[in-house]
Amino acid sequence: MFRDSLKFLCLVLAFLALAVSAEAQTVEAEGSAPITGAVGVAKRLALQDAIRQALIQSSANVSTTTVVSSRGVVSDNVRFTARGRVTGVVILDEWTDDDNYHVRIRAQVPGDGGLNIASLDPGASAVPPVDVARARASASYRRKVAVTQFHVLERTQISDLPNIEVALARELKRRLDATGKLLTVEASQYLVPLAGQNMVSQRRILGALPQATDAGQVATEFAQSLGVQFVVTGVIRDMGITKHLLGVRIRHIELDMVVHDGITGAEVARHRINESVETAGPLDFPLTTPALNDKFYASPFGQKVNRVLDNLVSMLVNDLSTQPFTARVLRAEGSKVFFDAGGIANVKVGDVLNTYRLDPSSINDLDGQRVLGVPERAGATLIVTQVQRLFSVGELDTETARLSPGDVIRFEP
DSSP states (O other): OHHHHHHHHHHHHHHHHHHHHTSOEEEEEEEEEEOSSOHHHHHHHHHHHHHHHHHHHTTOEEEEEEEEETTEEEEEEEEEEOSSOOEEEEEEEEEEOSSEEEEEEEEEEOOOTTOOGGGGSTTOOSSOOHHHHHHHHHHHSOOEEEEEEEEESOGGGGTTSTTHHHHHHHHHHHHHHHHTSOEEEEETTOOOOOTTSOBOOHHHHTTSSOOBSSHHHHHHHHHHHHTOSEEEEEEEEEOOEEEOGGGOEEEEEEEEEEEEETTTOOEEEEEEEEEEEEESSSOOOOTTSOSSSHHHHHSHHHHHHHHHHHHHHHHHHHHHHTSOEEEEEEEEETTEEEESOOGGGTOOTTOEEEEEEEOSSOEEOTTSOSEEEOOEEEEEEEEEEEEOSSOEEEEESSSSOOOOTTOEEEEOO
C-alpha cells in the first residue's frame, strides 16, 4: 500500500512539474543587426533578432518565406509559432560597436519543460520542410469572414422553410466559429448581388459611388464596412420536390457557395453541392417556426441538410487556409503602424509581415465595365511589436516608408 501511495505521489509531482514547466518562463536574449543605414532601422532589426532568440530558447518553430528577384528581395515573411506569445518585452541594454547594433531583452516566453517532441520519434525531423513550415505558419492565422444570406432562385420551393436563406447563413457562421479556425462576422442581414443583377449597395444608394457593374465591387464594400478579409455568399438553386414512379417523392438540395476576396472582390472559391433524399413531402411547420430546428434536423431532409452544412464548413476552412492572410492599416504615425488584426487572429509579437500600398484607382477590363482589381506596390516589411485583442502595432523596417489607412498588411503562404 505504501509503495502504491509513493508511486501515486511521484506521478502527481511529475505531472505538476510538467504543468509548471509548460507555463511562461522569463528569459534574457541578445540580438544584433548590421548598421548599413539609419541607426533606427538597425535597432528594430536587432530587437527582432533578440525576440527570435528568446523564442528559440523556448523551442518555438520559426518559419520564413523569402522571394528574391534579379532586383533583390521583393518579399520576406517571418512567422514564430509557439504555444503562446512573447509578452513583457523589456530592453535591458543596447549598444553599438563599429559595425553592429546590439540589444539585450528580458521577455516572457512559452515554456515547454525542455521536451523536444521530435525526440519522441527517432525518425522525426526537428525542423519541418520549408513548404510545410510555411503552410503551418500561414494556417495558424485566423482569417476574418462575413457570411451573407443565400439567394433563392425559386421561392415557391421553400414555402415550408421560412427564412431559410438567412437561417443557412447563421448556421454556417455558427459552425465556422465552432472550428476555432476562422473569425466570423454576423452578416446574414446582407445580400451580395449575383452577377448580372442590378448592383446596388447601401453606399451606392446614398450617392457616394456610381452604380456598380460587378458583384465583386459590392463585395469589397461589404468587406471594408464589416472589417473582414473574405465575404461568403450562396445560392439556393433547388429545394423542390419531384414525384417518381410509385408515388415516391424526392426532395432536392442544390446549393452554390461563393467566396469573394475582400480587397479585390475576386472569386477565390466556388462550390456546388447537389444532393437529394426520399421524403414524404413538404415539411409540416407553422410559418412562424425557425427553419433549422430540432424537428427539422430529425427529418430525412434535415439530416441531409445537416451533412451538407458540415461539408460547406470543411470546404471553407480548406479554401481560406491556403489564401494569404491580410489585414488593413488603421492608422500610421511615421514608421509606427496600427492594423486590424490582433491576438484573436493569432498575430504574435515578433511576426514580420509584408506591406503593400494600394493605388487610388482600380484596373478595369477593356470595356471598363468590370473591375479586375487594385494595383499594389510592395512596401517595407513590418515587425509586430505590440498585440492587443483586436488590433496590433508594428514598426516599419525603414524610416522613409509610409503607409495610409486602408493599405494592406499581408503574410503569403
